[in-house]
Amino acid sequence: MAATSTANVFTRDALRGKIAFVTGGGTGICKDIAQTLLEHGCAGVAIVSRKMAVLEQSARELTAKAAAAGASGVCVALAADVRVPEQIEKALADCVARFGKLDILVNGAAGNFLALSAKMSYNAFKTVIEIDLLGTFYTSRAAYPYLVKSKGNIINITMTNHYTGMQLQAHAGAAKSGIDAMTRHHAVEWGQDGIRVNAIAPGPIENTEGMSKLAPPGYNETLQRTIPLGRMGTVREVANAVLFLASEAASYVTGAILVVDGAAWMTIGGMNYPDG
Numbered sequence: 001m002a003a004t005s006t007a008n009v010f011t012r013d014a015l016r017g018k019i020a021f022v023t024g025g026g027t028g029i030c031k032d033i034a035q036t037l038l039e040h041g042c043a044g045v046a047i048v049s050r051k052m053a054v055l056e057q058s059a060r061e062l063t064a065k066a067a068a069a070g071a072s073g074v075c076v077a078l079a080a081d082v083r084v085p086e087q088i089e090k091a092l093a094d095c096v097a098r099f100g101k102l103d104i105l106v107n108g109a110a111g112n113f114l115a116l117s118a119k120m121s122y123n124a125f126k127t128v129i130e131i132d133l134l135g136t137f138y139t140s141r142a143a144y145p146y147l148v149k150s151k152g153n154i155i156n157i158t159m160t161n162h163y164t165g166m167q168l169q170a171h172a173g174a175a176k177s178g179i180d181a182m183t184r185h186h187a188v189e190w191g192q193d194g195i196r197v198n199a200i201a202p203g204p205i206e207n208t209e210g211m212s213k214l215a216p217p218g219y220n221e222t223l224q225r226t227i228p229l230g231r232m233g234t235v236r237e238v239a240n241a242v243l244f245l246a247s248e249a250a251s252y253v254t255g256a257i258l259v260v261d262g263a264a265w266m267t268i269g270g271m272n273y274p275d276g
């Protein structure tokens with residue numbers, strides 16, 4: 001059965017007093033991650049992207065939803081482009097100035113579209129590498145001094161498309177492969193600092209920009225047939241996995257890439273997209 005809440009799974013104070021910084025947190029999966037962190041006791045969550053108007057509205061909404069769920073945490077909007085280290089450094093400094101520390105970093109900012117390598121512009125490939133791979137490195141690198149102090153943790157959002165060499169995804173697959181590698185390298189390098197570094201690889205998640213951008217016509221019907229669990233996932237099912245990794249329940253888990261996809265990649269990775 002699809003999870004749309006976390007009732008009766010985690011206690012509401014699982015992340016009591018923690019401060020989180022969520023890139024890409026203004027919309028989609030990462031917005032629900034921010035909400036889930038707030039609902040489980042985070043005292044502050046900064047959501048970060050390029051679009052301040054979207055962020056401000058989301059921050060108001062998430063703070064109100066947290067209050068309605070009995071939580072007292074605050075969501076704040078911070079504008080930054082993850083491709084620009086100075087902007088990310090400033091947003092992290094603003095977050096720490098506001099809340100006093102940083103415990104949890106979620107690297108969720110991503111860009112994607114369907115494109116054949118033979119037709120894609122050089123700049124298109126570079127853009128996705130810059131947002132996904134460089135953005136994850138810049139943000140992790142800039143957050144490191146704060147996470148050393150808090151013995152905090154990082155959760156990178158990756159994907160499964162590169163497990164099979166899916167068509168039209170060479171740019172995103174190359175970027176996310178790098179993120180998978182970085183997850184392991186940082187887990188090893190930063191373990192001695194008490195920092196855990198893990199990743200979540202979501203599969204097909206319903207009602208997301210990713211699915212509406214990436215799914216060719218008829219794809220949803222194919223998914224229902226071929227995903228072993230027989231359905232797409234919910235944003236909350238991804239957020240629940242982030243909550244687990246961010247929490248003390250995962251205190252000995254680092255360098256892991258947790259696939260949240262109903263076993264989809266094992267059965268749909270080789271499907272043919274129309275020529276893009």
Ligand code: HXC
Pocket residue numbers: 110111112113114115120121122123124125127128159161172202203204209210211213214
């Ligand atoms: C081919 C494209 C393209 C497309 C853009 N480009 N869209 N090429 N097909 N559909 C090219 C442009 O022509 C340009 O190259 C270059 O990419 C940069 O485009 P810009 O629009 O200038 O870049 P920017 O404004 O920075 O936008 C970045 C973006 C955009 C990635 C292109 O879509 C974006 O900001 N997306 C963020 C949100 C998003 O994509 N979310 C989905 C994530 S889903 P030229 O050569 O013309 O200059 C996800 C999960 C996947 O990651 C899971 C799947 C199951």
